[in-house]
Amino acid sequence: xxxxxxxxxxxxxxxxxxxxxxxxxxxxxxxxxxxxxxxxxxxxxxxxxxxxxxxxxxxxxxxxxxxxxxxxxxxxxxxxxxxxxxxxxxxxxxxxxxxxxxxxxxxxxxxxxxxxxxxxxxxxxxxxxxxxxxxxxxxxxxxxxxxxxxxxxxxxxxxxxxxxxxxxxxxxxxxxxxxxxxxxxxxxxxxxxxx
Numbered sequence: 001x002x003x004x005x006x007x008x009x010x011x012x013x014x015x016x017x018x019x020x021x022x023x024x025x026x027x028x029x030x031x032x033x034x035x036x037x038x039x040x041x042x043x044x045x046x047x048x049x050x051x052x053x054x055x056x057x058x059x060x061x062x063x064x065x066x067x068x069x070x071x072x073x074x075x076x077x078x079x080x081x082x083x084x085x086x087x088x089x090x091x092x093x094x095x096x097x098x099x100x101x102x103x104x105x106x107x108x109x110x111x112x113x114x115x116x117x118x119x120x121x122x123x124x125x126x127x128x129x130x131x132x133x134x135x136x137x138x139x140x141x142x143x144x145x146x147x148x149x150x151x152x153x154x155x156x157x158x159x160x161x162x163x164x165x166x167x168x169x170x171x172x173x174x175x176x177x178x179x180x181x182x183x184x185x186x187x188x189x190x191x192x193x194x195x
Contacts, residue, residue, distance in 0.1 A: 001074035001075055001097075002074060002075050002097050002098060002099055002166060003069050003074060003076065003093075003096040003097045003098055004065060004069070004075075004076050004077075004078060004093060004096060004097075004098035004099075005022060005026075005075055005076065005077045005078070005098070005099055005101065005166055006077075006078050006079065006086075006089055006098065006099070006100040006101065007019055007022075007077065007078075007079040007100075007101050007103065008079065008081075008083060008086050008100060008101070008102050008103070008136070009102055009103030009104060009136060010103075010104070010105070010111060010129055010132035010133055010136050010137070010186075011122075011125065011128055011129050011132055012111055012114045012116070012118065012122070012129060013103045013104065013105055013111055013114065013150060014103055014114065014150055014155060014158060015079050015080065015103055016032070016079070016080070016122070017155050017158075018101070018103065018155070018158055018159060018162055019032070019077050019079050021155065021156075021159040022075070022077055022159065022162060022163070022166075023077055025159070025163060026074075026075040026077075028073055028074060028075040028076055028077065029068045029073050029075075029076040029077065030077045031061060031064050031065060031068075031076065031077065031078050031079075032078075032079055032080040033057050033058070033061045033078075033079070033080040033081045034080050035064075036056070036057050036060045036061065039056065050188065054082055054188075057081070058081055058082070058085055058088075061078065061081060062092055065078050069096070075166070082187050082188060083132065083135070083136055083185050083186040083187060084182055084185045084186070084187035086100065086102075086142065086145075086185060087142065087179050087180055087182070087184075087185055088179075089142070089144075089145075090142055090143040090144065090175070090177045090179075091177060091179060094173070094174070094175070094177065095173055095174070096173060097171065097173055098144055098171065099144055099145075099146065099165065099166055099169060099171055100142065100144055100145040100146070101145075101146060101148055101162055101165065101166075102136070102141065102145050102146065102147045102148070103147075103148050103150055103158070104136065104137040104147055104148070104149055104150070105137075105149065105150045105151050106137075106149050106151045107151045107152070108133055110150075110151060110152075111129065111133070111150075128188070131186055132186045134186075135184065135185060135186040136185075136186055139180070139184045139185065140180070140184075142180070143172060143175055143177055144171040144172060146165050146169055148161050148162060148165070
């Protein structure tokens with residue numbers, strides 16, 4: 001059993017679909033950052049950078065994740081945070097038994113098609129996907145991060161591959177970590193402000 005399962009990847013790649021499948025499979029906890037209650041920010045610069053809003057969402061998500069873990073839950077699924085926060089996972093969750101699943105699609109057109117034709121709704125932003133696609137699939141893997149290429153796979157095939165990694169991949173809880181440069185990661189905060 002893992003303490004945490006993180007799912008990251010470009011928009012429309014199937015993160016939420018996989019998270020819901022894993023939630024059903026492991027019968028645990030499922031937390032998307034967008035579940036944080038609505039709030040008004042107080043920094044006065046939200047319209048320019050969105051940094052305070054993002055920091056509020058991230059710190060609340062971390063608190064939720066760790067609180068469920070303290071209560072004894074395992075295989076807690078976390079997703080939907082800014083990609084730049086992926087580089088914080090090895091720092092914030094060092095000492096825990098966690099795994100990060102990085103979903104990518106080697107076929108950009110498939111990823112685009114999935115984003116545009118989502119049955120569950122969600123953000124449709126082609127420019128956002130293009131910018132994410134330049135960074136997320138190309139950066140090196142982090143500690144305890146494993147890549148799943150969804151190209152030509154059904155959601156069920158992706159889920160089975162994810163379960164295999166979650167149940168059997170070797171991960172570390174004690175390690176040295178040097179945080180990579182933020183330029184390697186996509187961030188909506190440093191793109192055009194709020195989306």
